[in-house]
Amino acid sequence: MAKSFLFGTFFLLIFNLATAQIQNEVLPPYNIKTVTFVQNNQNAVPVFELGSGFQFQFDDLFGNEANYYYEIIHCDYNWIPTNIPKNEYLQGFDNQRIQNYTNSFNTLQIYSHYNLSIPNQFTQQLRLSGNYILKILNDDKEVVFSRKFMLYENIATVPLQIKRARNVSNIEYMHNLDFAVKSNTITFQNPLKNIKLSLFQNGDFHTEIKNIKPQYTIGNDLIYKYDTETQFWAGNEFLYFENKDIRVASNFIARVDFSTDIYNCLLYTNNARANTTYTQFEDINGNFIVKNTNATNNEVEADYAWVYFSLSAPTFRLNKNIYIGGMFNNYSLSPEYTMEYNEKKGVYEKAVLIKQGFTNFKYTVADNKGIVDNANTIDGNFYQTENEYTILVYYKENTGRYDRIIGKGTANSLNIIN
Numbered sequence: 001m002a003k004s005f006l007f008g009t010f011f012l013l014i015f016n017l018a019t020a021q022i023q024n025e026v027l028p029p030y031n032i033k034t035v036t037f038v039q040n041n042q043n044a045v046p047v048f049e050l051g052s053g054f055q056f057q058f059d060d061l062f063g064n065e066a067n068y069y070y071e072i073i074h075c076d077y078n079w080i081p082t083n084i085p086k087n088e089y090l091q092g093f094d095n096q097r098i099q100n101y102t103n104s105f106n107t108l109q110i111y112s113h114y115n116l117s118i119p120n121q122f123t124q125q126l127r128l129s130g131n132y133i134l135k136i137l138n139d140d141k142e143v144v145f146s147r148k149f150m151l152y153e154n155i156a157t158v159p160l161q162i163k164r165a166r167n168v169s170n171i172e173y174m175h176n177l178d179f180a181v182k183s184n185t186i187t188f189q190n191p192l193k194n195i196k197l198s199l200f201q202n203g204d205f206h207t208e209i210k211n212i213k214p215q216y217t218i219g220n221d222l223i224y225k226y227d228t229e230t231q232f233w234a235g236n237e238f239l240y241f242e243n244k245d246i247r248v249a250s251n252f253i254a255r256v257d258f259s260t261d262i263y264n265c266l267l268y269t270n271n272a273r274a275n276t277t278y279t280q281f282e283d284i285n286g287n288f289i290v291k292n293t294n295a296t297n298n299e300v301e302a303d304y305a306w307v308y309f310s311l312s313a314p315t316f317r318l319n320k321n322i323y324i325g326g327m328f329n330n331y332s333l334s335p336e337y338t339m340e341y342n343e344k345k346g347v348y349e350k351a352v353l354i355k356q357g358f359t360n361f362k363y364t365v366a367d368n369k370g371i372v373d374n375a376n377t378i379d380g381n382f383y384q385t386e387n388e389y390t391i392l393v394y395y396k397e398n399t400g401r402y403d404r405i406i407g408k409g410t411a412n413s414l415n416i417i418n
Helices: 002-019
Strands: 032-039 042-044 047-049 054-060 069-075 090-092 101-103 112-118 123-126 130-137 143-152 160-164 174-181 195-201 204-210 216-218 221-224 231-233 239-242 253-257 263-267 288-290 304-312 321-325 340-342 347-355 357-366 388-395 404-412
Touching: 032 143, 032 347, 130 404, 143 404, 160 388, 160 404, 174 388, 174 404, 204 231, 304 357, 321 347
Parallel strands: 047 143, 263 304
Antiparallel strands: 032 042, 032 054, 054 112, 069 130, 090 123, 101 112, 130 143, 160 174, 174 221, 174 231, 195 204, 195 388, 216 221, 239 357, 253 263, 288 357, 304 347, 321 357, 340 347, 388 404
């Protein structure tokens, strides 16, 4: 009997491990646009302090006031759902209908705008730090799309400094993150095993650096002074266009076409910048601002336009794709944002439906598996580029049940040193 029980328990454990699924983000369908986390009335990289409030917003271009529900899943460092009961990490309930939605007003493109606040009357509090997946469901409780977000505790500091690459061959092209992890509250247990990190640039998780161990310790301080393991390709400043007044051609918009049901904004052709010198100009590190100059409520009065991108990259010879990305589409590597080569014109082209305002974007090179090739990027890599870097510190005690995020560090490469 005991042997049968042990065998059954072992089988169940193996089954659970085998069925534990990494929670990758589900891309939104065509009708879902402008998906974003908002905090303090600004689009935000989804890293929030535990206990703070934020909103999750999106538009449904069908504009039929469809019912959408939300589910919140707590995950470990590797984005596998934890075994922690929901009532331990969530006070209240999820699987509730999003009740705050409004139809567009005075726009050619109809849409319904949804705004989910966390906390709200049903979900009063998220109690634990760590990784989370927010799933948006339809009436049949099928996942329409999902997005990751992270909650951190402010009990560890991460002094962070951006330096030029340590190896001479890449000193002109890469940024190196030099940092430490310190805490006056926690005495770290076995930091080589229990401390994990996530490093990312401009809120783009496609180029995230993970699984970096402390190089050495000084007392309770963990020191990371690697030469190559914590390096990012510096990239170039983001490109942008501005169509706050959607009828006017300005700021990199060559002309506006009024002949179709909604506006068409045709951008000037961008030239590949990899083989040019670095030129400094202001960007907002991939972010975007929804804005209609002639409106009072931008969330529902800003219109959509077909934005026509074109890129001249005659020396591009890689057997890979070129994508248009930024925070406006979560740096998506989907076919909807894949550029197509026009042999007659000798340029890459793509039309994308984007909500009006001020939009940063960049051209990303990646293969069909979604592996980004920043070394051979269209616009080059320059150490002078201004980027925003974020480090999250995960900690799981020897007897811990989940990966806490105990601290967050940020730095800007404007303050780069040699």
